Amino acid sequence: MKHLFLILSTLVIVWSCSTDDDPQTQEEPSASFNRQAMLVNWADKIIVPAYRDFQQSTNELQRRTVEFTATPNEVNLATLRNQWITSYRAFQKVSMFEIGRAEQLRFRDRLNTYPVNVAEVEDFIATGDYNFELPSTNDAQGFPAMDYLLNGLAPTDAEIANIYFGSNGLAHKAYLEAVVESIHVLATDVYNNWETSFRDDFVANNGFSASASVDKLTNDFIFYFEKSLRAGKIGIPAGVFSNEPLPQNVEGLYYGYLSKILALDALDAAEGFFRGRTNNTGNVYGESFETYLDFLNTIKNGADLSDLIIAQFEEARVAIELLNTDFTEQIATDNTAMLNAYDELQRNVILLKVDMLQALSIDVDYVDTDGD
Amino acid sequence: MKNLLFAATFISVLFASCSSDDDNGTAMEIDNEVVAPATYTFTRNGENSVSFSGQTTRIMMAGELVSAFKNFDTATENSLKAMFAHVEGAADFDSDALNASDKNVRSKTAASTDYFAANTTESTLIKNTFDSYITTQTSEVFPNENTVAEPGTAGQIADGSSVRYVTSQGLEMNQLFAKGLIGALMADQMLNNYLGTAVLDEADNRSNNDNDITETDKAYTTMEHKWDEAYGYLFGTSADPANPLATIGEDDSFLNKYVGSVAGDSDFSEIATEIFDAFKLGRAAIVAKNYEVRDAQAAIIRQKISEVIAIRAIYYLQNGKTAIENEDFGAAFHDLSEGYGFVYSLRFTRNNQDDNSFFTRSEVDEFTEAMLNDGEHGLWDVNPATLDTISEAIAAKFSFTVAQAATAD
Structure with a gap:
C-alpha cells in the first residue's frame, strides 16, 4: 500500500512537471x-x-x-x-x-x-x-x-x-x-x-505551418480584431488601458461624427471575413472560418462554435449601435456604454483567439510586448 | 525502514530535479534555528537597521541615463558620459536629489571585489565598453535620427508600432547599455561584491557583528549593511522594499524588471520568491550570527540571479531568431539588442561550484562577436543557426532547456 502511494505520488510529480514541456507541435487535422x-x-x-x-x-x-x-x-x-x-x-x-x-x-x-x-x-x-x-x-x-x-x-x-x-x-x-x-x-x-x-x-x-497563408492571415485577422478594433477604436478611448478615458484618441477626432461609423464598418468587415461573405456584403458566402469550424464540427458548451462567434458579432454590433455617433460625446455622457461595447468585443476575442485557434490547430504568433 | 528512507530520498531527488523552479521555498524559513521574518524588516533596539539608499540612487541614475540615450535634441556625448560618471553637485540629472549625490554608476561598473579588485585590466575594458556605447549612440545613431535604417546605415526601424533607433549593424545601443548594466552593475555588485565573504567578513566585520558593534551613529553592523546593499540592487526601488514581491517587475528597468519577467514564466514561477526568501533568511542569519546559513543563502541568490540572466539571454535570442525568420527586422533587432546585453551580462554570473563566472570573458566575447559576424552588416545578416548555437551553449551550463527559457507564458 505504501509502495502504491509512492508510485502514485511519483507519477503525479513526474506528470505535473512535464506539462510545461510539451513541444508546441502543430498537427494537421485528421480529416482534411x-x-x-x-x-x-x-x-x-x-x-x-x-x-x-x-x-x-x-x-x-x-x-x-x-x-x-x-x-x-x-x-x-x-x-x-x-x-x-x-x-x-x-x-x-x-x-x-x-x-x-x-x-x-x-x-x-x-x-x-x-x-x-x-x-x-x-x-x-x-x-x-x-x-x-x-x-x-x-x-x-x-x-x-x-x-x-x-x-x-x-x-x-x-x-x-x-x-x-x-x-x-x-x-x-x-x-x-x-x-x-x-x-x-x-x-x-x-x-x-x-x-x-x-x-x-x-x-x-x-499548408499547415506557422508560415502558411491560413496560419498567418488568421493571426493577422485576430491581431487586428484585438488590437485595432477592440482596443484602438473602443477600448483605448474608453480608458480600458489607462487611468482615465482618452476621448482625444477616438478615430476621426476632428470630423467628429465618424468614430461609430468606422467601428461598425470594421466590425462588418471582420464578420464578413469570418463568414466568407463575397465582397463583404450581400448573402453570398464561401469557404471561411465558419465553414472550417462547421466542417470540424467544433462544439463549445454544447453549441456550435461558429454560431457562438456569429452571435457574439451581433452582440457587439448591438452594443456599438447604441453608442453616440461621436464617441467623444459618448465617453463624456456615459462611458459605461463604451465599456460594454468593449466587453462584447472582448468576448469574441476569446472565442476567436482561444477556441477557434485551438479548433484549427493554429498557434498564436504574436505576444504582447513587454513594454520596453 | 531502509526502503522507506531510500524511497523518500528518491522522491525528494525527483522533486528537486523536476521542480527546482517550482519549489516554494517554505522549507527554508526555519533552518538551523534561524527564523526569517515574514517581510524584509529588521530592527535593532526598535530602530530600522535596513539601509540601501546608495543602491536606490544608482538604479535611478542608470534609469535616467538609459532614457537620455533617446534625447536626440538635448543629449550629447559629454552629457551622457557625465551622467554615467556623475560628480557630486553637477546638474546631470532631472532629479535634484540625484544631482546632489556623491554616488555614480560608472565607478561601480565591473567593480566587484571578487572579480575585479585584482583585475583592473578587464574592469577598465568593460567600463570603456560602456563608454563606447554612449559614443556610438551620439556619433552614429544621433546624426541618423531621421534616416531609414538599412544594412550598413544607422537609423530608424519599425518594431510593430514602435520606433527603434539602430546602428549600421542593427544594434540598439540603449538596450546594450541597459541590459549590460544588469550584469556589470547590479549582478556584479550583488553576487561578487556584497554577498562574498571578502566583503561580508572584511576586517573586523565578523567580530563586530558577533558583538553587535554597529557603525558610528547607525543601527546596523557593517555586515548587515553589506547584505542590505546586495538586496538594494534588486529591491532598491520597490514600492514597498520590505514586501517587494507585490510589485516585482514593475519597480525598475533593470534586475527587478527581469526577475519579475522570468517569474512570470510558469517554468520558473517560484524564482522571485526563492531569491527573496534567501535574502530574508540570510539577513536573519546575520542577526543570529549563523554564517553557515548566511553563506548558504548567498549561494542560492548567486545561482538564481545567474539563472535569470541566462534565461533572459536565451529568451531574447530565441525571440529574435523567430523575428529574423519572419524577416521582421525591427522586432528582431530590438530583441537581439536586449539579448546581446544579457549575453554580455553573463560574464558577471557566479557559479557556486568554483566561485567563478559561469562564462569566461572569452566565451562571452565569442558569443557577442558571433552575433555580428555572420555577414558584413551585423544583425542584418545574422543566421538563425548562430542564435541557436549560442542559446544551447548558455543553457548547457544550467538545468533548464532552451525551450523553457524561450517561451514566456
Whole structure:
C-alpha cells in the first residue's frame, strides 16, 4: 500500500512537471478541410475586391485633393471631405489584411495611426522637411493627418479653406497633397502586388505551418480584431488601458461624427471575413472560418462554435449601435456604454483567439510586448 | 525502514530535479534555528537597521541615463558620459536629489571585489565598453535620427508600432547599455561584491557583528549593511522594499524588471520568491550570527540571479531568431539588442561550484562577436543557426532547456 502511494505520488510529480514541456507541435487535422478553397475564396471574393475598391477610392481622393488645392473653397473642401470619408471607410475593409506587401510597407500604421501628432504635422508643414517612410512619422500621415488638415485647422469651413488660399497656403497645400499622394501610393502598391503576383503565392501557400497563408492571415485577422478594433477604436478611448478615458484618441477626432461609423464598418468587415461573405456584403458566402469550424464540427458548451462567434458579432454590433455617433460625446455622457461595447468585443476575442485557434490547430504568433 | 528512507530520498531527488523552479521555498524559513521574518524588516533596539539608499540612487541614475540615450535634441556625448560618471553637485540629472549625490554608476561598473579588485585590466575594458556605447549612440545613431535604417546605415526601424533607433549593424545601443548594466552593475555588485565573504567578513566585520558593534551613529553592523546593499540592487526601488514581491517587475528597468519577467514564466514561477526568501533568511542569519546559513543563502541568490540572466539571454535570442525568420527586422533587432546585453551580462554570473563566472570573458566575447559576424552588416545578416548555437551553449551550463527559457507564458 505504501509502495502504491509512492508510485502514485511519483507519477503525479513526474506528470505535473512535464506539462510545461510539451513541444508546441502543430498537427494537421485528421480529416482534411480544403484550405486551398478557403484561400481562393478569401483572395478572390474578399481581399482583392476590397483592395480594388480602396485603391480606386484613392484615385478619386487624389483627384478631389488637386481640385481643392487648385481652388480652395468651401464647396471643394466639402467634396474632398466626403471622398476622404469614402476612402477611410473603404480602408476599414482592407486594414485587417496586413500580410505580404502590406506588412512590408507597414500599411496600417502608415495609413491609420491615431491620434495624429498635431505638433509634428505643424512642424512638417512649416519646414517642409519630412519623410513618411520613417516610422516616427506614422502619426503625421494617413487618414488621421487628413482629418486634421480638412477638419481641425479652424472652426469653420470658410476659415479652413482660407488657410489653403494664395501664397500663404502653399505649405499647407503641399503637405495635404503629400499625405494624399502617400495614401494613394501605398494603396496602389499593395493592390497591384495582389493582382500581379501575391494572389497566386498566397493561394499556393496552403499548408499547415506557422508560415502558411491560413496560419498567418488568421493571426493577422485576430491581431487586428484585438488590437485595432477592440482596443484602438473602443477600448483605448474608453480608458480600458489607462487611468482615465482618452476621448482625444477616438478615430476621426476632428470630423467628429465618424468614430461609430468606422467601428461598425470594421466590425462588418471582420464578420464578413469570418463568414466568407463575397465582397463583404450581400448573402453570398464561401469557404471561411465558419465553414472550417462547421466542417470540424467544433462544439463549445454544447453549441456550435461558429454560431457562438456569429452571435457574439451581433452582440457587439448591438452594443456599438447604441453608442453616440461621436464617441467623444459618448465617453463624456456615459462611458459605461463604451465599456460594454468593449466587453462584447472582448468576448469574441476569446472565442476567436482561444477556441477557434485551438479548433484549427493554429498557434498564436504574436505576444504582447513587454513594454520596453 | 531502509526502503522507506531510500524511497523518500528518491522522491525528494525527483522533486528537486523536476521542480527546482517550482519549489516554494517554505522549507527554508526555519533552518538551523534561524527564523526569517515574514517581510524584509529588521530592527535593532526598535530602530530600522535596513539601509540601501546608495543602491536606490544608482538604479535611478542608470534609469535616467538609459532614457537620455533617446534625447536626440538635448543629449550629447559629454552629457551622457557625465551622467554615467556623475560628480557630486553637477546638474546631470532631472532629479535634484540625484544631482546632489556623491554616488555614480560608472565607478561601480565591473567593480566587484571578487572579480575585479585584482583585475583592473578587464574592469577598465568593460567600463570603456560602456563608454563606447554612449559614443556610438551620439556619433552614429544621433546624426541618423531621421534616416531609414538599412544594412550598413544607422537609423530608424519599425518594431510593430514602435520606433527603434539602430546602428549600421542593427544594434540598439540603449538596450546594450541597459541590459549590460544588469550584469556589470547590479549582478556584479550583488553576487561578487556584497554577498562574498571578502566583503561580508572584511576586517573586523565578523567580530563586530558577533558583538553587535554597529557603525558610528547607525543601527546596523557593517555586515548587515553589506547584505542590505546586495538586496538594494534588486529591491532598491520597490514600492514597498520590505514586501517587494507585490510589485516585482514593475519597480525598475533593470534586475527587478527581469526577475519579475522570468517569474512570470510558469517554468520558473517560484524564482522571485526563492531569491527573496534567501535574502530574508540570510539577513536573519546575520542577526543570529549563523554564517553557515548566511553563506548558504548567498549561494542560492548567486545561482538564481545567474539563472535569470541566462534565461533572459536565451529568451531574447530565441525571440529574435523567430523575428529574423519572419524577416521582421525591427522586432528582431530590438530583441537581439536586449539579448546581446544579457549575453554580455553573463560574464558577471557566479557559479557556486568554483566561485567563478559561469562564462569566461572569452566565451562571452565569442558569443557577442558571433552575433555580428555572420555577414558584413551585423544583425542584418545574422543566421538563425548562430542564435541557436549560442542559446544551447548558455543553457548547457544550467538545468533548464532552451525551450523553457524561450517561451514566456
